[in-house]
Amino acid sequence: MTVNLGNIRDNCKAMWRCGLSAGQLKAAITPARLLDETGRLVRGASAPDPEALVEGYRKLVFARRLNEQCGALVRQGRLAVYPSSRGQEACQVACASVLADGDWLFPTYRDTAAIAARGVDPVEVLTLLRGDWHCGYDPNEHKVAPQATPLATQLLHAVGVAHAARLKGEDTVVMALCGDGATSEGDFHEACNFAAVFRAPVVFFVQNNKYAISVPLARQSVAPSLAAKAIGYGMPGVRVDGNDLPALEKVLGEAVARARAGEGPTLVEADTYRIESHTNADDASRYRADDEVTEWLPRDPLLRVRTYLTAVGALDDDREQQITAAAEEMAAAVRAGVGAETVADPEELFTHLYSTPTPQLVEQRAALRAELELEEA
Amino acid sequence: MSAPKMTMAQAINAALRDAIAEDDSVVVFGEDVAQLGGVFRVTDGLHQEFGEGRVFDTPLAESGIVGMAVGMAMNGMRPVVEMQFDAFAYPAFEQIVSHVAKLGNRTRGKVRLPIVIRIPYAGGIGGVEHHCDSSEAYYAHTPGLTVVAPATNADAYGLLRAAIASPDPVVFLEPKKHYFAKEEVDVSVPVPPIGRAVARRQGKDATLIAYGPSVPVALAAAEQAATEGRDLGVIDLRSIVPFDDDTVCAEVRKTGRAVVVAEAPGFASVASEIAARVGERCFHHLEAPVRRVTGFDVPYPPPKLEHHFLPGVDRILDAVDTLQWEDAA
Numbered sequence: 001m002t003v004n005l006g007n008i009r010d011n012c013k014a015m016w017r018c019g020l021s022a023g024q025l026k027a028a029i030t031p032a033r034l035l036d037e038t039g040r041l042v043r044g045a046s047a048p049d050p051e052a053l054v055e056g057y058r059k060l061v062f063a064r065r066l067n068e069q070c071g072a073l074v075r076q077g078r079l080a081v082y083p084s085s086r087g088q089e090a091c092q093v094a095c096a097s098v099l100a101d102g103d104w105l106f107p108t109y110r111d112t113a114a115i116a117a118r119g120v121d122p123v124e125v126l127t128l129l130r131g132d133w134h135c136g137y138d139p140n141e142h143k144v145a146p147q148a149t150p151l152a153t154q155l156l157h158a159v160g161v162a163h164a165a166r167l168k169g170e171d172t173v174v175m176a177l178c179g180d181g182a183t184s185e186g187d188f189h190e191a192c193n194f195a196a197v198f199r200a201p202v203v204f205f206v207q208n209n210k211y212a213i214s215v216p217l218a219r220q221s222v223a224p225s226l227a228a229k230a231i232g233y234g235m236p237g238v239r240v241d242g243n244d245l246p247a248l249e250k251v252l253g254e255a256v257a258r259a260r261a262g263e264g265p266t267l268v269e270a271d272t273y274r275i276e277s278h279t280n281a282d283d284a285s286r287y288r289a290d291d292e293v294t295e296w297l298p299r300d301p302l303l304r305v306r307t308y309l310t311a312v313g314a315l316d317d318d319r320e321q322q323i324t325a326a327a328e329e330m331a332a333a334v335r336a337g338v339g340a341e342t343v344a345d346p347e348e349l350f351t352h353l354y355s356t357p358t359p360q361l362v363e364q365r366a367a368l369r370a371e372l373e374l375e376e377a
Numbered sequence: 378m379s380a381p382k383m384t385m386a387q388a389i390n391a392a393l394r395d396a397i398a399e400d401d402s403v404v405v406f407g408e409d410v411a412q413l414g415g416v417f418r419v420t421d422g423l424h425q426e427f428g429e430g431r432v433f434d435t436p437l438a439e440s441g442i443v444g445m446a447v448g449m450a451m452n453g454m455r456p457v458v459e460m461q462f463d464a465f466a467y468p469a470f471e472q473i474v475s476h477v478a479k480l481g482n483r484t485r486g487k488v489r490l491p492i493v494i495r496i497p498y499a500g501g502i503g504g505v506e507h508h509c510d511s512s513e514a515y516y517a518h519t520p521g522l523t524v525v526a527p528a529t530n531a532d533a534y535g536l537l538r539a540a541i542a543s544p545d546p547v548v549f550l551e552p553k554k555h556y557f558a559k560e561e562v563d564v565s566v567p568v569p570p571i572g573r574a575v576a577r578r579q580g581k582d583a584t585l586i587a588y589g590p591s592v593p594v595a596l597a598a599a600e601q602a603a604t605e606g607r608d609l610g611v612i613d614l615r616s617i618v619p620f621d622d623d624t625v626c627a628e629v630r631k632t633g634r635a636v637v638v639a640e641a642p643g644f645a646s647v648a649s650e651i652a653a654r655v656g657e658r659c660f661h662h663l664e665a666p667v668r669r670v671t672g673f674d675v676p677y678p679p680p681k682l683e684h685h686f687l688p689g690v691d692r693i694l695d696a697v698d699t700l701q702w703e704d705a706a
Contacts, residue, residue, distance in 0.1 A: 134483040135485070138487045139488050145451070146480070146483050153476060156447065157444055157445075159441075160444065160452065161449070161451050163449060164448065164449040164451075164454045167404070186468070187440055187441075187471075190441035190444065194436060352486040355489065358572070359572075359619060359623070360619070
């Protein structure tokens, strides 16, 4: 994306007078980075803790393996569909790892790996895509909202959880995820504005993977960056290399700390790329050239961390093999869990809608039961 | 000693005040509800009494208001939000239909949303476009919502308290033409629960079925009919969802004739649903087809024309006249 800092400065003169600094503008436009595309520490950056980064690497490998496994399960007919986050695994891992236990995560349909990184059993997460029920985990137990299928609507829920926490005097922080396409939705605007007005402890984390199904970023927005939109709401916007795990953890960690300290929301945009099609049901060759994907492959988030860790001597073959073996174990458990035959209870259709079912639902449930008994007889 | 007289706006205000005072998790927010006390003064004085933590203004964005209520309810609060007018609630429609109504079901009951969405609704006040819609069918058609429409000031108090106490989301439709009409309200007398209809008037010849702003119109029609020798009963549904088939059908079976009265356009409406339900359940007791007296299938009219649109006493009595009385002899 071409960025003209000069024009932005002109456009934002009023903001400058309000105290927006050159640094804040730059942060919203130029992606922060700690590891470059060749896996080297960028000049002037302080080195990440190698042990912590090995743990991050382990999570990246898990996330990648989970994406691959889910793709395979779709091909085998075990999952109805899977929106892969391949290429975005650093975002998936970072947004979960910067949260404390009591914090909340608001994921979308593409964030299965992030929910797993938060500690939810992937088999429970995949209940949705296996077609058993709309949400397979207990949101309260894990502080993870159900995966949002409509776009940007969950951002407002995140603001609500955060504002309620603030009213109750709790120091909860809420991580709200969305993609570049969702930034065009009205609820994105309303959520950013509400959060800023109420100084809600929310981190809006936009994974800009450049496509909303087939529609490229250029058709979503001509803003200098998606993070730059934050300026209009009076909150900081930070752009970060979305394939650079340590940079993501640093930027998101700072945003979480800021929210926890009562300083309000931050909008973080990760510059990343959706390597696969929107889902297995989509054919990306109809709207983007293979060359474009090929360009992004060397910027792979796993490769970058592996190269760095190997260079600094924190990752050798043994450790790599241990990590791979553990990821295989996880994948086997996912295969077994998703592959296990489940019986959906037709009467569950009526169980949860109201705390006390309406007389009409009681009647309809009895009618369905009678149908089923006839079938069995 | 008679109970104090209060308007429906005052009754709702009292319900909000009592709920906020009793339960720390109740919060009231929306547009102009704090300092101003709402454009209809329904929240008058609450912000001053309970402070910013309990009663607050939001930015002007209805989806934002309802979406934030979802999150606050997820985090243990009981939000009571105000949509300023019926037609101004439409920006919140996705939040209401896709999340407020469905989150409990989506999470297998792990997350319940005790949210009340208060909507001043319906017409009869000479309001300009977008201020007089009868939008109940949209909500009643959405599984997961409870839809309440009080017709009396005592019900406005009692049903709102029940709505706030409900573990599930409630769309609370306030007939705005009643806001400033005074009635005796004894808040210490409990009203029947949500889901129970009541016969406001017993009648032997035919049953008028109404809710919200149409209840007093139906009662006036019954008064008029009485002077003409017809004894009409009037049922006030009180809640559209849950629908009280038992009470409605019991009354209709007594009379064998029914007219449904509602302001909303009749096509694919709540009135249509009621007519169909009564037809299915009371067929062998009916002396005539169930009639509907509703608004025309047009957008709510400009003030000079609204009296042509609203179901009135004459139109109701004309419908009653068509209920095949000639067969009765």
